[in-house]
Amino acid sequence: MTEYEDLDEWSPQGPVTELTDAHARALLERHGFGRLAVSVNGQPQIFPVDYHFDGTAIVFRSAPGEKLRDLALNPVVAFEVDDRTADGAWSVVVDGRADILTEAAEVQHAEGLPLPTWIPVAEYTFVRIVPTSIRGRRFQRWMVHGSPQR
Amino acid sequence: MTEYEDLDEWSPQGPVTELTDAHARALLERHGFGRLAVSVNGQPQIFPVDYHFDGTAIVFRSAPGEKLRDLALNPVVAFEVDDRTADGAWSVVVDGRADILTEAAEVQHAEGLPLPTWIPVAEYTFVRIVPTSIRGRRFQRWMVHGSPQR
Structure with missing residues (x-):
């Protein structure tokens, strides 16, 4: 176990x-597809965005x-981005x-952001999340017989 | 718009x-990596599993x-699986x-499920979610200049 002493925890x-x-933060900046979790009356919901x-x-x-x-009922959210690695x-x-x-100034700024372009046939609104905390974790598959599992 | 009349909505x-x-259901069965959303006191959280x-x-x-x-505080959850397509x-x-x-019988059954194998150095528990609803959606990138965006 000596070589793993610096690990924080195990999954x-x-x-x-x-x-x-x-x-x-770099991973958040590099990616563009994530999941919004909201909660209304104790019922969580997840939306990909x-x-x-x-x-x-x-x-x-x-x-x-x-x-x-x-979001109008409860603006407290969690937002998640992840990816599989080798x-x-x-x-x-x-x-x-x-x-x-x-x-107007905020909306105009948002219109210029590099979000996926599309033909705006539908009404839409910009939503902004200002983080109160950002936590990143890496989950390593444990090696069995010398190779990562799944 | 005629060709899209059968669509349910627009993102x-x-x-x-x-x-x-x-x-x-087939997509849920075919995949093995998803995200659990829980909510405690109106604060949603997301965990990849x-x-x-x-x-x-x-x-x-x-x-x-x-x-x-x-989960002990609020067992009502949402669970999400997604993937990018072309x-x-x-x-x-x-x-x-x-x-x-x-x-014991439930745990023994769970031990036999095709979850990623690992060396069990840490304590763990099996959690089971019985769905009350399952909803699948496909988000198509709108075509601009004949090719999908991003």
């Missing part, structure tokens, strides 16, 4: 390491519907508050 | 179609920690209740 799949804040993170805030577009209704997976979880952008 | 990125129940879905229930392992503490993404969201397996 049932293998060792877990905390990523540095800089590493977690395309987003942009500029180092300060996460911005995504939302059509009118369940997601916006939920030997496991990483995950970055952001806690924060989601606000709908209403000021 | 800001393009058309959204509902998947059939059978299709959504390796899981197995046998057509009836989702089973995953959990080490002692935040996730199990949250022209967009799909997402399956399960609502349900998470129960910790305690009966």
Whole structure:
């Protein structure tokens, strides 16, 4: 076990390491597809979204519907980005508050962000999450017989 | 717009179609890495997990920690699996209740499920989610200039 003494914890799949804040932020900036978790009356919900993170805030577009209704009832959210790697997976979880952008200058700025382009046939709103915490973790598949499992 | 009249809704990125129940279940069965959303006192949290879905229930392992503490406080969860495709993404969201397996026969059955193998150096528990609803959706990137965006 000596070689793993620096690990923070174990998952049932293998060792877990905390990523540095800089590493977690870099992963958020490099990716553009994540998952929003909201909670209304104790019922969690998950929505996949395309987003942009500029180092300060996460911005995504939302059509009118369940997601916006939920955010109006409870703006406290979690946001997650993850990916599989050759030997496991990483995950970055952001806690924060989601606000709908209403000021013209904010909306104009958001229109210029590198979000996926599309023909705007449907109404939409920009939502911004300012993180209160960012936590990144790496999940390593434990090696059995010299090779990573699954 | 005629060719899209059968679509259920639009996302800001393009058309959204509902998947059939059978299709959504098949995607859950075919994949093994998803995200658990829990909610405690209005604060949602997201945890990536390796899981197995046998057509009836989702089973995953959990080490002692935040996730199990949250589930004990509120077993109402959402579970999500998604993937990018050549022209967009799909997402399956399960609502349900998470129960910790305690009966010997249930635990023994769970031990035989095709979850990632590992050297069990850490304590763990099996958690089972019996779905109350399963919803699958396909998000198509809208075509601009004849090719999908991003």
